[in-house]
Amino acid sequence: MSDRTLGTFPDLIDPTAGIAKHLQLQNILRRFVEQRGAAGSAIPSERELADHFGVARMTVRQAIDALVADEVLERVVGLGTFVARPKVDLQIKLTSYSEEMHRRGMVPDARVLSFEQIGASHLVARELQIDHGQPVIRFRRQLLADGEPMSVDENFIPAVHVPGMLDEEPPTSLYRVLSERYGMLIEWGEDTIEATAASASIARLLNVELGAPLLKIQRHAYVSRSMVDYSVSYYRADRYKLWVPLQRPGMRTPRSYHPGRHPGS
Known part of the structure; x- marks a missing residue:
């Protein structure tokens, strides 16, 4: 695999170019990823790249480090270096997961892990501001996009608010059913x-290593002054980046902005 990949690099390092070798290699690898690198595919090892381009391992490491920092490549400990998969910008909105994935052009899916009535634990009772042991609906799902696990969500809703909810199939969009x-x-x-x-x-x-970094989001959702939902979600940090718009109080937003969108696009 590595030999075939190395054969697809059309460029070589030019020692007379007046440009640092690690910068030349960085540009070569970037062009390869942009033109031919499939997301999630492995690139050759540092040793193979050093031998192919006739440079030191440190030069290769400098080039790869820069591309990892730019999220073009990603390292997986014990496995190697891979073409980075694009991260989904996680915008905190009161919309359903399926709505968000459709908006991004991805196919959402969910696997129900539990849909049941239980007595509120001390933690859940505290978060929902109800009595310990009060009945709540527990709705836990594995959420996927394009067939890949993205997050695990667990919602707790006071049962008094949703009589008969368990008589129906688990909802595909919880907020829409509510x-x-x-x-x-x-x-x-x-x-x-x-x-x-x-x-x-x-x-x-989530199909990640034990101890892999995750984003944990706890949400308290309200109708007027009444809390109707407490949820805990675990998002893969390798597939999400958090986008939080900021604005000074009293100032108007001069233009619309979205991550990855450039002026004039």
């Missing part, structure tokens, strides 16, 4: 975002 069937349009919410490491069970569901 709105259309129960008249509860989620109006606002509060998110807490933190970095965490994948536990054994979450790692299996």
Whole structure:
């Protein structure tokens, strides 16, 4: 595999060009990824690249380090270096997962892990501001995009708000069911975002290594002043980047901006 890949590099290092060798190699690798590199495919090892281009391993490492920093390549400990898969910009909105994935041109899917009524644990009761043991609907899913695991979501809803919910099939869009069937349009919410490491069970569901970095988001969602949903989500850090628009209070936004969109595009 590596030999075939090396044979596809049309350029070589020019020692007379007056440009540092690691910069030349960086440009060669970048062009290769842009033109021929499939997302998730491996590139040759540092030793193979050093032998092919006639440069030191340190020169190769400098070029790869720069491309990893630019999110063109990604390293996986123990496996090698790969063409980076594009990250989804995680915008914090009160919309459903399926709506967000459709907007990005991806095919959403979900695997239901649990859909049941349980008594609220001390933690869930505290977060929902209800009594310990009060019935809640627990809805846990593995969310996918284009067939690949992206996140694990777990929602807790006081059962008193959603009578008969378990009599139907698990919803494909929770917020839509809350709105259309129960008249509860989620109006606002509060998110807490933190970095965490994948536990054994979450790692299996997300197809990542044990201890891999994740984004953990806890949400409290409200209808008026009433909290109707508490959720905990674990997002793959290698597939998401967090985009948070900022604005000074009292100032108008001069133009619309979206990550990855350049002026005039």
